[in-house]
Amino acid sequence: MTGQASAGLDARGAAAWIRRAAELVSAEAERLTRLDAAIGDGDHGHNLHRGFTAAVAALPGDAELGETRPGKVLIAAGRAIVSKTGGASGPLYGTALRRAGKALGDASEADAAAVGAALKAALEGVQELGQANEGDKTMVDALAPAAAAYAAALDGGADLAGSTRAAADAADAGAAATVPMQARKGRASYLGPRSTGHLDPGASSTALVLRALADVTGRE
Amino acid sequence: MVGIVIISHSRTLAEGVAEVARAMGVGKAVVEPAGGDSEGGLGTSIDLVEDAVARADGGDGVLLLADIGSSVLTAKMLIEDAEGERILLADAPLVEGAVAAASMAATGADLPAVHAAAESAREHRKT
Numbered sequence: 001m002t003g004q005a006s007a008g009l010d011a012r013g014a015a016a017w018i019r020r021a022a023e024l025v026s027a028e029a030e031r032l033t034r035l036d037a038a039i040g041d042g043d044h045g046h047n048l049h050r051g052f053t054a055a056v057a058a059l060p061g062d063a064e065l066g067e068t069r070p071g072k073v074l075i076a077a078g079r080a081i082v083s084k085t086g087g088a089s090g091p092l093y094g095t096a097l098r099r100a101g102k103a104l105g106d107a108s109e110a111d112a113a114a115v116g117a118a119l120k121a122a123l124e125g126v127q128e129l130g131q132a133n134e135g136d137k138t139m140v141d142a143l144a145p146a147a148a149a150y151a152a153a154l155d156g157g158a159d160l161a162g163s164t165r166a167a168a169d170a171a172d173a174g175a176a177a178t179v180p181m182q183a184r185k186g187r188a189s190y191l192g193p194r195s196t197g198h199l200d201p202g203a204s205s206t207a208l209v210l211r212a213l214a215d216v217t218g219r220e
Numbered sequence: 221m222v223g224i225v226i227i228s229h230s231r232t233l234a235e236g237v238a239e240v241a242r243a244m245g246v247g248k249a250v251v252e253p254a255g256g257d258s259e260g261g262l263g264t265s266i267d268l269v270e271d272a273v274a275r276a277d278g279g280d281g282v283l284l285l286a287d288i289g290s291s292v293l294t295a296k297m298l299i300e301d302a303e304g305e306r307i308l309l310a311d312a313p314l315v316e317g318a319v320a321a322a323s324m325a326a327t328g329a330d331l332p333a334v335h336a337a338a339e340s341a342r343e344h345r346k347t
Contacts, residue, residue, distance in 0.1 A: 082294075129300075
């Protein structure tokens, strides 16, 4: 159950995460697209709004959520995002969610350690597919510090809510730190030094998705 | 015969590259375009790419050529999902790689040879 702030993540919790991520991404879609227009191809917010809207539509109904697994919910959401997003964020977010879902396995409720392992698996999937390292001015610059901060918080005795909050805060800081970076992946990399001085849209949207996780796991 | 799939952000670009590659494959090579997103705009649709792979697959494997960004990522993701099936992505410029691959595929060469031909297109300098 997700009734307690410190409880694990069950299928309803995973679905709530996807819904909250869709809300945040849609609310910020214009800002993300504006960021993308500066150094990318100007469609990030629109694409992610479309992808996460499709992910919400693919969520199981309320009765089925009582029966299914959080891992399955994330895998289905990832598949919908891959089909409907259209830009590079589709395969990247789709891989992140599918790997996270696979890492959760068949458990009916993921505890705080399992969610940390899922974040790590998501990061590995994104890096494998996109071949990006930290400092390349990509979503990895938000996701990598988030996974690390989550693990550190958990080691320090934090519960699921505390660990996801640490991850979201680290993702925000990681995204902000992309401003002076020179892009080494994607369209922005063609701009060379002209790509500096801008916030990376992928890191920004990743911070929103991790904030969504903190929001739903922190709810009473 | 090895099939070839051209993945581009643009439907017309994918079709145009496929047209040129088919001509260079002397009408024998099977070259299928997968261009644009699921709504007919610029982008990539994994569903369109999967359909093109199914059309191109004659049992001897399929070589993918992709333009940039999401086309490349979608190709890599599809290969990961198609565990055990014979699908490869060429690290090659789109037009030159497609022409080289179609030329080699038309000889009846196997997938590794068609893949190598596509990647050798990188070495054909223009100046």
